[in-house]
Amino acid sequence: MTETIQVIANFSEGRNKEIYNGLKQIAQNGQGYKLIGSLAEPDYNRSGFYLLGEKSGILDTVVEMLEYAISHIDMTKQEGPHPWIGAGDVIAVIPVKNITMEECVEYAEQLGQVIGETLKLPVYLYGEAAKNEERKDLSKIIKGEFEGFPQKIKQPEWQPDYGPNTVHPTAGVTAIGVLRDLISLNININTTDITAAKATASAIREKNSGLKGLKAIALDLDSKAGIQISTTIENYKELPLHVVFERVKEEAASRDIEVINSEIFGIVPADVMIQTASHYLQADHFNSDKQILENYLI
Amino acid sequence: MTETIQVIANFSEGRNKEIYNGLKQIAQNGQGYKLIGSLAEPDYNRSGFYLLGEKSGILDTVVEMLEYAISHIDMTKQEGPHPWIGAGDVIAVIPVKNITMEECVEYAEQLGQVIGETLKLPVYLYGEAAKNEERKDLSKIIKGEFEGFPQKIKQPEWQPDYGPNTVHPTAGVTAIGVLRDLISLNININTTDITAAKATASAIREKNSGLKGLKAIALDLDSKAGIQISTTIENYKELPLHVVFERVKEEAASRDIEVINSEIFGIVPADVMIQTASHYLQADHFNSDKQILENYLI
Structure with missing residues (x-):
């Protein structure tokens, strides 16, 4: 093996x-x-x-x-x-x-x-x-x-x-x-105010009593690309993507900022996405090991 | 092969x-x-x-x-x-x-x-x-x-x-x-009114000008289990799960009914869940072929 x-x-x-x-x-x-x-x-x-x-x-x-x-x-x-x-x-x-x-x-x-x-x-x-x-x-x-x-x-x-x-x-x-995993979820927000964006990033990251295991920074990309909250998750089983995404939306909204969309950077295990889908569909008992077809393909 | x-x-x-x-x-x-x-x-x-x-x-x-x-x-x-x-x-x-x-x-x-x-x-x-x-x-x-x-x-x-x-x-x-696929998404709703549940199912299914490709029935399960909207999707690429789920929530809400949770019955391709996750995370450019680790495992 x-x-x-x-x-x-x-x-x-x-x-x-x-x-x-x-x-x-x-x-x-x-x-x-x-x-x-x-x-x-x-x-x-x-x-x-x-x-x-x-x-x-x-x-x-x-x-x-x-x-x-x-x-x-x-x-x-x-x-x-x-x-x-x-x-x-x-x-x-x-x-x-x-x-x-x-x-x-x-x-x-x-x-x-x-x-x-x-x-x-x-x-x-x-x-x-x-x-x-x-x-x-x-x-x-x-x-x-x-x-x-x-x-x-x-x-x-x-x-x-x-x-x-x-x-x-x-x-x-x-x-x-x-690392257990390395998931980069970059979230684009509709603001040009880097201070507010930085405050948003700061509010969600672990070291400022945000989400356990979350790293987040606000980056002022070139003028065309706008401002992005760049987050890194090292253990998605404990900190699912939807928790991060919803928290960013919430913290941004409290500063009158809206989330435009997100980018999952790089390559992630299928399970990351399955976990997220189960959450949003409220499919609480979904069993990823048993209910995903690919797990049975030799 | x-x-x-x-x-x-x-x-x-x-x-x-x-x-x-x-x-x-x-x-x-x-x-x-x-x-x-x-x-x-x-x-x-x-x-x-x-x-x-x-x-x-x-x-x-x-x-x-x-x-x-x-x-x-x-x-x-x-x-x-x-x-x-x-x-x-x-x-x-x-x-x-x-x-x-x-x-x-x-x-x-x-x-x-x-x-x-x-x-x-x-x-x-x-x-x-x-x-x-x-x-x-x-x-x-x-x-x-x-x-x-x-x-x-x-x-x-x-x-x-x-x-x-x-x-x-x-x-x-x-x-x-x-069939291309056969996805059964059963949605539990908080009502005992089978007439309202049937109206909800009726409103979403294709034959009543609901969602193209969707089959849906309301089933009065035993008293403990309550009422369920049972849906069947045969082509999730054209009719993603989130579209069905959100439409059921909407139609139910218009009848003062709430969705409790859902059950994905049986076995589905990973792609069904990846598509759903991309939608909710607003990760519009997520490329399932290239960004899922398992696709590269021999």
Whole structure:
């Protein structure tokens, strides 16, 4: 039985097509896995690559992509609204099939070690792979961002888990995490008032007594795209998408803002959508394991 | 590549456990397919069996189940709110994988012929398998029900497609159809007024200028279970579940009736739920083919 993981690798470049294509080509050429999706987001100036398959093949590819990112992305010149810490910004490892969370943590450690040693990049482990409570939360690692990291890394509690003790001058640092899931639900709202949008995002996120497990930021995308509340959910079984969506609608409405629509970024398990549909149809006893046809197809 | 079909076989018995178990055992013993679900509904006094796999194995099993039903279910003594025409009431054939609608129609014809000849049951083909426009619509075949069929079958336009020209005295007749899908969404409403419930069902169904492709009846289940609007959707891509659900809520509300919850009966393709979730999350651009993880798992 093949141990299947999903790795979502995010890079701080979503506008330069050449660099995006360079990363994509590396991702396409690896062995033992599939590149199941890749997205460049010019508004965010970030790109994401979704790799699904055996861990060994994905490890080599991620290292190669990071090497490419270091030599092609200069963080001192990048601009974009999304908080970032490095050229190869955040890498999430998610168990999919025949693999435990613990085995994924070992994998993240192995990946961190290789990246730290061969690419000389400081690596922070987060999520289930975090070595202490503080680092479980990615937003605490990101705080201060690329610009603030040279100061932050000097603090004894922010020594990296792997790699050198100094920030790479143009590529910053990298975070590698193990998560149950990683669902990005971006919600477009009809306001141009970034302050109100930020207040909305602030009201819903966990650290401001909002929804447990929710990360949310308000991003002022280019004028055409408007303002977006970008949310991240790491455990949809505990925090379903409809809870997030309805809460955003509610908090926005209290500030006279309406939700225009949403975007589910990237790739999600079918179960995320089934859970949401059951809720809205009030189909309380729907049994996803037994009532979905595909579960019976060999 | 295995030609995979789904057959949903409904029998007019949902209260007698022995008969239900007898049918289930036959369904479990066949070759080349799986019994992926079976449900006895005492309120409806019906049961449904979901068979998924190769058509040849399923054909033999359906014939055997019908034979069992004929010898164990006496329609002259059955009671229940659901309109029915026979012991082996309605059989739906749905293409799943590597098989066309046309091939399913051929299969339904073959099944009808065997049932008609060997079991001496009148068989009506409906849905995509119907031989004329009138018979496409199952509700037109069912009209008059078991009690009225001895009269109905005498009319030249209601000669059966297969089998004898007289109703089986205790087992009635059987309908075999080919459908794109068969989704049963039952909606529980908080009323004891069956007249208002019937008006609600009537307002939403296609034949009363309601929703195209929708069948709906109001059923007064036993006192504990209350009243239910039972809907059937044969093409969810054209008539999504949320459209039906919201329309029922609306029509019920206009009669001061509230929807309590819903039940999705049986087994549905994941896509039904994904479509519903996308709608409610206003995730207009969600691409089910590309954004669902399971589509990439080998």
